[in-house]
Amino acid sequence: MTEKGRRAPSSGSAKQSGGEVTYSSYLALDELLNLQRPRSRPEHPDELLFIIVHQSSELWFKLILHELDALIGLMEAKDTLGALTSVRRVNALVHIVTGQLSALETLPPQRFAQFRGYLAGALSRVNDVALGKQRKMDDGNRHNSSGLYN
DSSP: OOGGGOOOOOOOOSBOTTSOBOHHHHTTHHHHTTOOOOOOSSOOTTHHHHHHHHHHHHHHHHHHHHHHHHHHHHHHTTOHHHHHHHHHHHHHHHHHHHHHHGGGGGSOHHHHHHHHGGGTTOOHHHHHHHHHHHHHHHHHHHTOTTOOOO
């Protein structure tokens, strides 16, 4: 482990020294858990949430694209049952990714703004999400006299 409890990178091999595949080595957990690299200094407490939600979304999107490719193959092969099963899986994956994105609703725009400057030339998608959330929050506050976010 390194400072702040982060794991040090491993050799990347799926096998341990004895040649045995473990859960951790198969999933490359050391590498995976080291891919979150907050840029803010001092590190903003919400930046890790932002990074993990976006990284995991990208993994779900990768899987959705993989499943859609498989679905096309099933449809071309006229495998109706297989295609139906594949559509159900894609639907479930979309529900997962949209559900996890809702975790960003717990990040008020003011707090995001505290580390947003460290994102520099990050994807425009980040800005679109932030701006859309700000507009939603602004609209919600017009109707909420308590000053609390909906």
